[in-house]
Amino acid sequence: MVLLKYYSYKMKISQKIITNLKEGGADFFLSVPCKLLANMITILENDKDIYYSAIPREEEGMGICAGAYLGNKLPCIMMQNTGIGNSVNSIVSLLQLYQMPVVFLISYRGTPGEPVGAQGGMASVTEDILNTLRIPMLHCNTEDDLDKISTFTNHAKVIESPVAVLCNFNLMKDD
Amino acid sequence: MNRFELLNLLKKTIQDELVICNIGLPSQELYKLNDRPNYFYMLGSMGLASSIGLGLSLTVDKNVISIDGDGSVLMNMNTLATIGNRAPSNYTLLIVDNGSYGSTGDQKTFTNERTSLKEVAIGAGCKNVIECSGEETDGNLKKALADKDNSYVIISKIQSGNVPIKPIPLNAVTIRDRFRKSIGLVSYL
Numbered sequence: 209m210v211l212l213k214y215y216s217y218k219m220k221i222s223q224k225i226i227t228n229l230k231e232g233g234a235d236f237f238l239s240v241p242c243k244l245l246a247n248m249i250t251i252l253e254n255d256k257d258i259y260y261s262a263i264p265r266e267e268e269g270m271g272i273c274a275g276a277y278l279g280n281k282l283p284c285i286m287m288q289n290t291g292i293g294n295s296v297n298s299i300v301s302l303l304q305l306y307q308m309p310v311v312f313l314i315s316y317r318g319t320p321g322e323p324v325g326a327q328g329g330m331a332s333v334t335e336d337i338l339n340t341l342r343i344p345m346l347h348c349n350t351e352d353d354l355d356k357i358s359t360f361t362n363h364a365k366v367i368e369s370p371v372a373v374l375c376n377f378n379l380m381k382d383d
Numbered sequence: 384m385n386r387f388e389l390l391n392l393l394k395k396t397i398q399d400e401l402v403i404c405n406i407g408l409p410s411q412e413l414y415k416l417n418d419r420p421n422y423f424y425m426l427g428s429m430g431l432a433s434s435i436g437l438g439l440s441l442t443v444d445k446n447v448i449s450i451d452g453d454g455s456v457l458m459n460m461n462t463l464a465t466i467g468n469r470a471p472s473n474y475t476l477l478i479v480d481n482g483s484y485g486s487t488g489d490q491k492t493f494t495n496e497r498t499s500l501k502e503v504a505i506g507a508g509c510k511n512v513i514e515c516s517g518e519e520t521d522g523n524l525k526k527a528l529a530d531k532d533n534s535y536v537i538i539s540k541i542q543s544g545n546v547p548i549k550p551i552p553l554n555a556v557t558i559r560d561r562f563r564k565s566i567g568l569v570s571y572l
Contacts, residue, residue, distance in 0.1 A: 268461055270431070271433075271435045271438065272437055274435045275438025275447075276438040301427025302425070
């Protein structure tokens, strides 16, 4: 509990996101790390109720999530939006073909506030890719938006489909 | 020995295990030899049979075997590092290494040249990496399945070559549902 209080003070946004994902049913977490996900990763590494591992590449993560779903977990993969680009075939020909729910928790690099100009390219096509793939999106720009994550996570189970939570740069940067 | 003959040899050993089978001819051959609800035929996503099996093995107690190929492992080699660091003892990766992209016309892969998947797997951190002939594979697989303390990577070196075969007449959701039913999960909700 002391640890939780520390997090809620120091990592308000990250803690809220994880709490909502878990409330929505997510119980198996992977990440391809991002600076904006660092606090969430610290929280998950100390959470004994769920499985968490970092992995080298997002496409591989889609496969691991598919297996975890077959074993009755609701998986969540945390990654930068660039990871969507690495994973298109596995999303369509595995997760969607077999109708498998997976939550993509995406740090949306290249949105306003982003200091690295090179991130702008993938940012400009990310939503078009998700739209083309017919993946429901939840945009999180403010702290209040985070309250919707729990229902949205459960929605993945109901529609048996991947869903994407997009967390903008400015929301995450000071957490 | 080619892949069809190898799978025929392994038929009894894998009959009641949870199997994730590689895209294309490996799945079609397995389906023809002995279709089982506890076999998950991966119809797309080339390269990910190893990763799907890993995710499953992390969430169930039963043995899980990923039947993969050399071409597919070459496509998703990073997952060997994840397996090397995270695979639980109920996980076995069986790489059917025939040195060719069998489903696309037997074009040669790099395992015909300088690449050793055994060395790659060891370098990636995998324990109990066994390279063997097709004939030795059944014995090694039995050993891996009986060992409750360790995961295994078995690389079965066989000849290329395929048998005439048809696509699997099951849709993906049927494969999903009967597989989940076989491990006691009738409905997700």
